[in-house]
Amino acid sequence: MSITELLREGFQKHGDSPTVKHYTDWSVFKNVLEKLVNNEVGLDKKLVVETSGNARVEGLGEIRLYELNSALPKYHMILNSEAVLAGFHGGRGFIKVEPAVETGVSVGNLIARIDSPGTLVLKVVNKVSNGLLLLGLNINVADGVEANVVVDLEEASESASSVNFRVETGSGSVGNIVFLVNPGRMMRIEGLFKPGGNSFTLVRLTGVLNENSRIDAVLDGLVDGLNTTLNLYSTLYMSKHSAGSVRGRGTISPKASEARLVYGFESILEEKAVAYMQPFLEVNSNRVLEARHYARNYLVTQDKLFYLATRGLSFEEAKNIVLTGLLTSLMPEELRSYCYGEIKRRMKGFPRARS
Structure with a gap:
């Protein structure tokens, strides 16, 4: 199937509610891909990948996308399925990924293989202005490995992206995974977490x-x-006039035994911001120790910050303390330290996607 044929199908997933359709600006993707078909914008398939610490580029591979929830993975695979392969061999490592161009459509993929215990920061910087970044990520944690991973997605205000991922952890492993996001005009994230036994x-x-x-x-x-235990939590802080939907289906298969599964979604809203959250559970086994989900909103108001303000802080300082605490809860200390600093920087309105 060609991109032209896919454009006729549209982007909306069958069964998505009108609310999701309202919050998701599919026109961003449609307009850019139409321009690509009409040769009005260019296509680039290169990623600039820089590594340090015990992470290094080790060759090329084939990306495995999660092709369940939208048409975007189909566009992605038509345009580019080749991936840069990076290995992380324990201790500390840093991988920085960015498109090679700043206009048009950029399509790139990265496979990160983690074979030893440690902490890996995977920083993605999207500077494609008024265009589109299609990024595929595979993160594979080997058997018996305890890994801390931050996937830091930061993009310029006029940029848009589709990030498709698969995170798979091996038997006997421990995975602490954080997706830290700072979207531009539209960011679509879709993917699968599959823990081993x-x-x-x-x-x-x-x-x-x-x-x-x-x-x-x-x-x-x-x-x-x-x-097997999978705990997934989401907390997003939404400034004025921002909008977001966070959805997910946690499935316990008939083969599972002694399973634990938690899905918890939260949004922290300023006035004129909107959020839609929809966690699902699908339990197909009676050998389950825990299965639960929840969704809730918090509204940022001046009265909630009054207590801290009476202790000598400004309202802005009080808000930063409260929000960074909520946004970095339930993280191991190494991941929390990194995310805390990045969130404070972004909340202060520093220039974005130029690091």
Whole structure:
């Protein structure tokens, strides 16, 4: 199937509610891809990948996208399926990824293989202005490895992106995974978390939506082994006029035993910001220790900050303390330290996507 044929199909997933359709600005993707078909914008398939610490580029591979929830992975695979392969060998590592161009459509993929315990920061900087970044990510944690991973997605205010991922952890592993987001005009994140047997995986989607930013996140999980735990939490701070939807289906398969699965979604809203949250559970086994989900909103108001303000802080300082605390909860200390600093920087309105 060609891109032209796909454009006729549209982007909306069958079964999505009118609310999701309202919050998700599919016109951003449609307009850019139409321009690509009409040769009005260019296509680039190169990623600039820089590594340090115990992370290094080790060759090329084939990306595995999560092709369940939208048409975007189909566009992605038509345009580019080749991936840069990076290895992380324990301790500390840093991988920085950015498009090679700043206009048009950029399509790139990265596979990160983690074979030893440690902390990896994967920083993605999207500077494609009035265009589109299609990024595929595979994160694979080996058997018996305890890994801390931050996927830091930051983009310029006029940029848009589709980030498709698969995070798979091995048998007996421990995975602490944070997706730290700072969307531009529209960010679509969709992917799958699949923990191995006898493993524990804690996932956090957290971040800051600046004014007029949008995000649509679809975070699915599959538990199908023995003694497997997947806890997934989302907390997003939404500035004025921003909008977001966070959805996900956590599935416990019939093969699962002694399983634990938690889906918890939260939004922190300023006035004139809107959020839609929809966690699902699908339990197909009676050998479950825990299965629960929740969704809730918090409204940022001056009276809630009054107590801290009476202790000598300005309202802005009080707000930063409260929000950064909420946004970095349930993180291991190394990940929390990194995310805390980045969130404070973004909330102060520093220049974005130029690091």
